[in-house]
Amino acid sequence: MSFKLPVSVLVVVHTADLEVLLIERATRPGFWQSVTGSLERGDEGVDAAAARELREETGIDAARGTLRRWKLAYTFEIYQQWRHRFGPGVTYNTEHVLSLALPRRAPVRLAPGEHTDFAWLPWREAALRCFSWSNRDAIVMLGEGAVIT
DSSP: OBBBBBBEEEEEEEEEEEEEEEEEEESTTOOOEEEEOOOOOOOOHHHHHHHHHHHHOOOOOOGGSSHHHHHHHHEEEEGGGGGGGGGGTTOOOEEEEEEEEEOOOOOOOOOTTEEEEEEEEEHHHHHHBBHHHHHHHHHHHTTTTOOOO
16 A cells, blocks of 8 residues: 655635635535645655645646745644544644646546535635635635735
8 A cells, every 4th residue: 555645735726816626525515615635755855746636626737827835734633533644653744735827717526435416605605615724714814805925
C-alpha cells in the first residue's frame, strides 16, 4: 500500500462576483467543501497539485483563471478515521491554501465516486455550508478581502 503524503492543498474556486464553488463528498453526504487533495509522491509542488486536483475533482482547468497561492498553511490533526491512509505514526497534515479566480462560473464535471453534487454560492452562504473550519475560514478571508498572496 502506498501511503498519502501529509501535505495537501485547499483550493477555493470563485468568480469575480465572489460566488464560491462547493462540492459534496460522495462518502460523506452533507459534507460540502472546496477542492482538496494531497500532493503526490515525487516532486509534485503545491501549485501543480492544486491544478491536478482542480482537473480531477471538477474538470476545471486552472488556466481558465488565475491560480493564487496564499501565504497561508494550516497544520491540523488528521481525523482518526482517515489516519490509515497515511504512514504509521503520521497524525498531522499541512494544508496549503490557494484560490482560483474565474471571470464567471465554469462548467463542472465531478469525479465519479468522489463527489455527488456541486453548488455555486455567494461567499457567506458557502462559508456556512462548509464542514471544515479551515475551508470556512479561507472563504471568509476571501470574501472580506483579507487574502495574503
